[in-house]
Each structure stands twice: as structure tokens, then as C-alpha cells.
Amino acid sequence: MDERIDATATTPATRTSDPTATTPAARRSDDGNWAKPVRTLSTKDAPPGALDQNVAGRRINAANGGFGRLFQKTFSVRLEGATVTPQEVIRAWKTRFGEFWPKGQQMFLPETGIAPGEIGLINSSIRGTPTMATGVLVIYADDESFSFMSPEGHPFAGPLTFSAYDDAGTTVVQVQELTRASDPLWELAMMTPVLGERMQNDIWRQTLRNLAGSVGVDAPAVESRIVCVDKRRQWRNAKNIWQNAGIRSGLTAPLRLLRRR
């Protein structure tokens, strides 16, 4: 690591995190990788069977708009022995995202798969509870990564990034989130033993196992790193509970049952 720091405060100090000089010809472009900003989300043509609720008309919720403690969570798995490149894994993940989710979790995406600006509808259920409907906006996608942000009411506020990279010849796939629980109820759920793990962390661990299994790597170890970046709760955002997707989905569940009959 090339680390140069000028000790004098008045003299500009320069740090270079990557010693490899970047020539203009080698510069990357992020044009087309980002979604365009939207005031509120809109959904149309929900796939058959998908519960389209708590997404349309909602704004994206950033980490600073959430309520609970801010966590940086990283889940990764090494695809030992698999001959797949990071780009191939990401291509498969983008087109078959829902297939890798654990039972009880459904993601409905356009047939074209994950692309900047697309909206995914999430239908999530834990045994004995009504299906919770929410969604995500794909904010970023390139050949080696893609990212979601969630609408108001979703359990978590903040970016969620899925990526793959080469580590000494082995492809490593990773899920990284920088999120807060979006309201006091979701924060309470996250603090509840077993439930909190099941609602979030286990989803990503199982997703990575399923993804690894799809390229022939069975039962790999999933490395988890969970760091609390900010212990403070943002009480000014406690009012987010009015948009809680779990509560709203629960309240409309009897109506949905009646319609089915």
C-alpha cells in the first residue's frame, strides 16, 4: 500500500489508496450503471401471484432516514473449486435472483432480470404470519455488482450490495448491507433472539449457500462480519412506523382472504 501523508496541516496532504497509476485510457465509466432519481416508486404489471403492496407511491428510504442502530453486515462465501468468474456469477444472480432466496421469501423481478431502475416486489412470510409485501429499487448494477435500496415501510433502510470478486483465483461472492431497522417495531424484531436472525441474516447466509450450490459448491462456509457503525437510534424517525409494511400487510390480510373466496 502506497501511503503518503504530509504531516503539516497547512500543506496539502495526498493519499493514494491504489499504487497502480490509472491512465486516462484505463478509466472506468459508471454511465448507465445507476438508476435515475425518482420522487416516488411506481409499479405496473405485477407478475401473477405477486402481492403488490407498500411499494407504489413510496419514497426510497436511506440509512439516515431509518430508526435503529446502523449495522454494516458482510456475508461472503468462497466458491472453492468452481470454475466461474465473478462476472458469470453476477450474471446468473441478476437473472435468477429469486431462485436463490430461501423458502418463504419471494422476489418478483422483470423477466429481463436486475437492471438499474427496475423494481422488485418482495413477498415474505414467516410460518404462521400473513405475507408481508414490500419491494426494492435496483439503484446500481454493473458486471460485478448490483445494489438495492428499499421503500419506506420495508424492514430496513439503506443500501444493500451484492458483489463478486476474484481472490487469488477463487471467486468470492458477497452480500453487504449498511442498514438501520426502519422503525421501532422492526428494531424490536431485530433485537429479538432467533426472529431477528431469521428475518435478515439467515436470508443472506442461505442465499449464498443456494448460489454456491448452483455452481456445484455444496454446503460452503459462510463468513459473517457484523459491525455496529452507529449505536444511536434516530428517534426523529420513529414515526416511520405508520408505513410499516408488516403492519399494513397484516391489516389487509383478511380482505385478501375474503377476495380469494
Place this chain on the structure above:
Amino acid sequence: MTQAVGKNEMRVRRIDDATSVVEVRGEITAASEKALMDAYAEASGAKTKAVILDFDGLEYMNSGGIGLLVTLLVRANRQKQRLAAFGLNEHYRQIFELTRLDEAIVIHADESAALAGAKA
């Protein structure tokens, strides 16, 4: 004196005890974490009230970069410092708007406006 340009480069200018400018050049990705956090530490003194990010030389940012800026924002808030920015082109302004970072990091048209905002 500017060193050789790498994939990302941070240059710190102390305007006065209360205000510093961090010039961000090149790329901001997850790999920029050490450079950005070291630059913030350099820019942030006991009396610092505002840290201004100069994005005039920003050439590439992915979602890992947004995560870094969120983390930087948390650190600045913890120190009771304001975080501001200038030099964002239309493309990066839109990304700030998309991710709602523009609600937490005040965006100014240029350095003089950012410095005036820091003093207000």
C-alpha cells in the same frame, strides 16, 4: 505537492480551525475506504465544525462508494460536524438525489458557496 495519481486520491486542505476541504479525485469504491477515512481524520481536528468534500475530480463511483459516504456521514455526525459538498456534476448530483444523500450532505455550487455555508 500532489503525488502520483492512483485510482483514487484524497487531498486535504485546512481552510481554518473550523473548516477543511477534502478533494476527492478519481474513483470512490469500497476500495477507497482507507484513503477516504484517513483523509477525513486528517481534515478533522478538535475544533472542526465542517468538512467539505470537493468532488470536482470525481470520475467513477459505484454503490460501494455510496456506502462509504454514508459511513463518513455517521462519523461526522458523531463529531457534531457538518458535511457539505461541491463540484458534483449533474450525473453525481442525480446519484446523491437517488440515494437521498443530498438530504444529509448539503450540496453547494462551488467552493466559495460551500465555505460561506460552513461559516453560516
